[in-house]
Amino acid sequence: MRTNANKNIIYSIILLLLVAVVYLYRQNQQKPEENIEEKVTGKVILSGNTMGTTYNITYLDPRERDFKASVDSLLVVFNQSLSTYIPDSELSKFNQKDTLFFGLPYFLPVLQSSKKVFEITGGAFDPTVGPLVNLWGFGPTGPQLKDSVNIDGMLDLVGFNKINFDSTSVRKSKQGIYLDFSAIAKGFGVDVVAEYLQGKGIENLLVEIGGELVARGVNEKGELWKVGINRPEELGRADALYSIVALDNKGMATSGNYRNYYEAGGIKISHTINPATGRPVNHSLLSATVLADDCMTADAYATAMMVMGTEQAIDLQKNQGLFEIFLIYSDSTGQLKSYASEGLKPFLSFPQD
Incomplete structure (x- = not known):
C-alpha cells in the first residue's frame, strides 16, 4: 500500500x-x-511634386511597401484630366470646345461636387469664374487686365448653372465659358490618393497635397493624426502655427488671401475672385479652414467662405451642419481673432496649450 x-x-x-x-x-x-x-505599425513616408506644388504622404504598413511610383503615375493621369496648365488635358480641351465626352474617371465627380457646393453656397463657389481668375492674373498665362476690359460684361460667362452634364459628357450652354477647378482639384486629388492606398489595405494614413489633407485611422502612436493651421501673416514663417487640429477620419482644407496676392497701384489684389462681382474680395476674413468627410468637399467650401466673409461663413456652417470650420479674421483694430464651430472644438488645440 x-x-x-x-x-x-x-x-x-x-x-x-x-x-x-x-x-x-x-x-x-x-x-x-x-x-x-x-x-x-511600419511607418512609410513619401513625398514628391504635383499640381505645381508638393505632396507628402505618411502611412502605416506592416510590410512597409513603397507606393511612390504608383502614386506618381496616378497623379499624372489625374492631372491629365483636370489641369488647366496641361494644354491637352480633358479640362483644357473642354475649355477650347463646347462639349467633352469623358475619357477618364475624374471629370464627372468634380462636376457633381462643384454643382452641389455651388447651389448650397448661392454661387459663392463657382468654377466658371475661371476667365476672371485669369484676367486678374492668377491663371496659367498671368495678368491680362487692361483698361479696355469690361469686367461687368464678362460676368455673362460666369455661372455654373450654364454647365450641363450627364454620366458621359459635359456641355456649355454659352460659348466662351471656361472652367477652373483649382479651388477643388487638390482636395479631390488627396481623396483619390487616399482611396488608392486604402484599396491596398492601408488603414492608417495621412495624405497632403499643397496644404489640403485627408486622415484615416491613427498614427504610429495610436493617436489621431494632428495637423497645424498656419498664422495668416504675409511675411510670417511657413511653419508658424496658429492652432492644431486632430483629424478623426476627416478631410481638411484651408483657403486664405494673406500670401497669394500682388500689388497694383498701391492696392492688394487678392486671388479670391467673387463670382458675383468679378472682382477680388475685400473683407476681414484672412483664413478659412473646413473639415468634412472628404477633402474635395472641404476644399470647395473653404474657397466659398473666403468669398462670403466671416459672418456669412459662420451662418452657412450653422445652417448646413455638413462640416466644421475654423476661421481667422482681423477685428476692427486689426487684431487676429478666431472662430471655431462647436463640433470642432474638442479636436482643437493651440501651440501654447
Whole structure:
C-alpha cells in the first residue's frame, strides 16, 4: 500500500512538471508573436511634386511597401484630366470646345461636387469664374487686365448653372465659358490618393497635397493624426502655427488671401475672385479652414467662405451642419481673432496649450 502511495506521489510530481514544461513552452512560443505585433505599425513616408506644388504622404504598413511610383503615375493621369496648365488635358480641351465626352474617371465627380457646393453656397463657389481668375492674373498665362476690359460684361460667362452634364459628357450652354477647378482639384486629388492606398489595405494614413489633407485611422502612436493651421501673416514663417487640429477620419482644407496676392497701384489684389462681382474680395476674413468627410468637399467650401466673409461663413456652417470650420479674421483694430464651430472644438488645440 505504501508503495502505491509513493508511486502516486511520483506520478503527481511528474504530471506537474509536464504541465510546467508545456506552459513555459507556450509562453516562449507566444513571445515572437508579441514582437511581430509591436512591429505592425511600419511607418512609410513619401513625398514628391504635383499640381505645381508638393505632396507628402505618411502611412502605416506592416510590410512597409513603397507606393511612390504608383502614386506618381496616378497623379499624372489625374492631372491629365483636370489641369488647366496641361494644354491637352480633358479640362483644357473642354475649355477650347463646347462639349467633352469623358475619357477618364475624374471629370464627372468634380462636376457633381462643384454643382452641389455651388447651389448650397448661392454661387459663392463657382468654377466658371475661371476667365476672371485669369484676367486678374492668377491663371496659367498671368495678368491680362487692361483698361479696355469690361469686367461687368464678362460676368455673362460666369455661372455654373450654364454647365450641363450627364454620366458621359459635359456641355456649355454659352460659348466662351471656361472652367477652373483649382479651388477643388487638390482636395479631390488627396481623396483619390487616399482611396488608392486604402484599396491596398492601408488603414492608417495621412495624405497632403499643397496644404489640403485627408486622415484615416491613427498614427504610429495610436493617436489621431494632428495637423497645424498656419498664422495668416504675409511675411510670417511657413511653419508658424496658429492652432492644431486632430483629424478623426476627416478631410481638411484651408483657403486664405494673406500670401497669394500682388500689388497694383498701391492696392492688394487678392486671388479670391467673387463670382458675383468679378472682382477680388475685400473683407476681414484672412483664413478659412473646413473639415468634412472628404477633402474635395472641404476644399470647395473653404474657397466659398473666403468669398462670403466671416459672418456669412459662420451662418452657412450653422445652417448646413455638413462640416466644421475654423476661421481667422482681423477685428476692427486689426487684431487676429478666431472662430471655431462647436463640433470642432474638442479636436482643437493651440501651440501654447
